[in-house]
Amino acid sequence: MPQPSFTRRTVLGTLGAAALTASTAVRAQGKWPDKPIKLVVPFAAGVSPDVVSRILAEPLGRALGQPLIIDNRAGAAGIIGAEVAARSPGDGYTLFMTVNSIMGINPAVYTKLPYDVQKDFAPVTLVARVPYVLITGMNQPDTTLKALLARAKAKPDSVEYGSLGVGSGPHVVMEMMNNMAGIKMVHVAYKGSPVQDVIAGQVPLAFDPATTAIPLVKGGKARALAITSPKRSPALPDVPTVAELLPGYDGDGWQGFYMPAGTPKEIVARMNTEIVKVLRQPDVQNKLIDLGLQPVGNSIDDFSRISRDEYDKWARIAKANNIRVE
Structure with a gap:
């Protein structure tokens, strides 16, 4: 079988094309964000995750230079909104406000879900604990x-x-x-x-x-x-x-931000940085505390660990008590 012939020109041309593609990707990422960001909330307007999203959306939009548009997708114990977020492009223009019941409990109790919480989402930060x-x-x-x-x-x-x-x-x-x-x-x-x-x-x-x-x-x-x-x-x-009375008990819920899997790590990191800064603002903290929440704002690695631990924790509880939803 004849072997392909590589000339100096074709090799340089291939390298040049690859460099151009990489350069274009870097430039495109460098512009992020250059349009509004969709913030998917898997609950109706007025409930706690929606209220918190609206508290954070304005200062976060100012920090990013683009507005956050809240998209309420309520229903089916949060599954509808989670699927919308999971199926969104990983281009940095979708942010997902969710809670521990969706990310940790639903996978343990539902027989089938239209997404995989371990594979379809990129953790950003824990926003608040919800006692x-x-x-x-x-x-x-x-x-x-x-x-x-x-x-x-x-x-x-x-x-x-x-x-x-x-x-x-x-x-x-x-x-x-x-x-x-x-x-x-x-x-x-x-x-x-x-x-x-x-x-x-x-x-x-x-x-x-x-x-x-x-x-x-x-x-x-x-x-x-x-x-x-x-x-x-x-x-x-x-x-x-x-x-x-029962040492070791910790049943708090939480609210946190994720982005679709495949979102560039640099964008996820930038989103983490800006959200944590917003959560450090005294007026934002006071608003969350007034709601009975405990503001957090942590690293991507810490939130990833919490997400995994929650998944394992509730799976054990669901199995021990035969909690299943068909």
């Missing part, structure tokens, strides 16, 4: 977590709790607490929030995100028995952590 507060109605008998756990242990299956649904954050964090306490409570799965029924006394208790639980507790509509964070919340300093 859950264990709330009960003001007319309920238990005024402390210790009393609740003792009653549930004495009479298995005698205590009910509500959640946002099978496989939701409030469901799995409650089951983790039950496992560590050696108790069994009855899960009542709602299609929405059970909070109003907790207040009315129709279901005794539920874990609720701090963003909505704190106003209820401070307004005297619900009693807080415990909080999922390793440390007490400044917003509820008198409310103990679950870990004070």
